[in-house]
Amino acid sequence: MSHAMTQDAPPAAPLNSLLSHRRMPRWAPAGIAVAAIALGSGIGAVAGLASKLQWCLIALVLFVALTYLITARVEGRRQAKDRVATSLVWACFVVAVVPLYSLLQTTISKGVKVLDGNFLGHSMGGVITTQPGGGVYHAIIGTLEQVALASLIAVPVGLLTAIYLVEYGRGKLAKVVTFFVDVMTGVPSIVAGLFILAFWIIILGFGYSGFAGALALSILMMPVVVRSTEEMLKLVPNELREASLALGVPKWRTIVKVVLPTSIGGILTGVMLAVARIAGETAPVLLLVFGNQLINNDPFNGAQSSLPYYVYEQYTNGNDASFDRAWAAALVLIAFVMILNLVARGIARWKAPKTGR
Template identity: 70%
Template sequence: MSHASQLRKPSTLQGASLPKWFSLAAAAGSIALGIGISAAAGLQSSIQWALIAAALYVLGTYAIAARVEGSRQGKDRVATSLIWVAFILAVIPLASLVYETIKRGVKVLDGYFLSHSMGLVSDSEPGGGIYHAILGTLEQVGIATVISVPIGVLTAIYLVEYGRGKLAKAVTFFVDVMTGIPSIVAGLFILSLWIVILGMGYSGFAGSMALTILMLPIIVRSTEEMLKLVPNELREASLALGVPKWRTIVKVVVPTSIGGITTGVMLAVARIAGETAPVLLLVWVTNFINSNPFSDPQASLPVYIYLQYSQSGGAGAAYDRAWAAALTLIAFIMILNLAARGIARWKAPKTGR
């Protein structure tokens, strides 16, 4: 046999393979069988037939793939199927939450709702708005951010660039402990210190201090990880040119990781924007506009949602206002996350080709 004919001969090492549309066909068949089995068994919950369909999809994929492609490819397809099932199970509750919030929240969400307070409207009456709650949330979260960002970033810089010995270990330990502190504990700490001992009274600033405690470990940890990703070669090159270490950190390390640091800060802000317990303990509630965060009770979106829903009885104007406020809070957090992604992409180091 000539060399050319040997090249033209198809290889016998290539085994049989399933078509590309096999996964979609298997998923459609599993859904149909799941619905049929649920109907035959009298199961009414959609969750039950979905779980049955998921189990049939994984088992059917393995059985067919192992028979056609071999057990090794069958195991690979099972792993892929499990990943897809886990992804869908994670997305469905999120999509359902967003859908329900939008469907119920758009009923009263308009310009009037966003620009008026509840000062002259009772909970059972239609009308009113969340302007006072939006203003309170922005001020409380803003103050907490102004306090926590410099402390958190500088702490992370110390741990990465200078931290050696017992002090660094102690700081790391307390940061880890603070990461797991429940929000109600942070609120109780500020309540006992600021209001009970010092007698300063309820205010937006008191709530901001509790939110600062919750923000700090997130900022420290995220900034620390971003700083560790900066290549040591950049530091060494700067130091080799005679640049002091502090100037290397300011001009080289921090600008290189500023995108990730900003993302961590935005995520921390999104984390505290929906906190209810410490705000309810320290800021208290009011239906009137209070633009001074350092004096008297102040409204906030999470507490506004809680109060409107608890007083609505599951229907009525207060019920609609609670869902509209929840939609506003979700939109606020989504805007923060999109802004974080945009800043991270904008500030990402540019690699030359």
């Protein structure tokens, strides 16, 4: 009986046929991207659009639309929505990278015209602005000294403030400190420059100097250090603190020996972000450092220059030789920030806590 029922029942469908469905080939996204670029370029050329950026935007829109239409046709709407989300992520990535690439490409192509050893090793002393020649050495010295002084002021204060807020801060005082850190984060650079101008130069009677500019830069740098350090300290597991305290280690020593070494990589990254924040500031330098065509190695006495001020100064001269010097100085400033970031990553990797097996 059972044997007869087994013979009459329809054969079961193979498991592979039940689970399998049509899928697009792996090269489909690349093919769609090529088709979208071709269509976008064609539409841009036919429409008479001169900007290649407009062509790229058209191609991005076509890429997302074609991805949805083709995927919905082959794999269904549910899979099409997933692919569209992925396509949007890639499109946003391209939109973010294109301006950065354009900036670097433009700066490098125009900055290398006069960027050589003579440009890096000489100042603008005795150089006619309309003629080629001169260099950026005095501005490099000024930037290094001003950023170093600002870091010496802002980093210890910001680090100790963040430690207080995370490890000790309770009650109204911590709320007040947090509020003012948030306020300082949004302070425009010109306001910081005006404050130091009124307090340091007008009220106290000190002259224009690199140190005056460093004071304004430290105001801009401090909240960035506090916020980044605070977030890194919060990421340290409380179990590490509790284990150290359970062994009888004082709290201050736990912070120095356990908490800070664990988060040193993130703290250094935050400091470098703060340095990058102030390295390109021009407004405080215009108000306080005042500019100098000659080399001044003393940041506490007399006017100095800096890379942002040098770029502004050369651009306002309005001639081809000055434009070339401005682009070269901008390239030096970008290289300066990149080197600092690479050094910070190296130190962070070196000082990071070693993981056991």
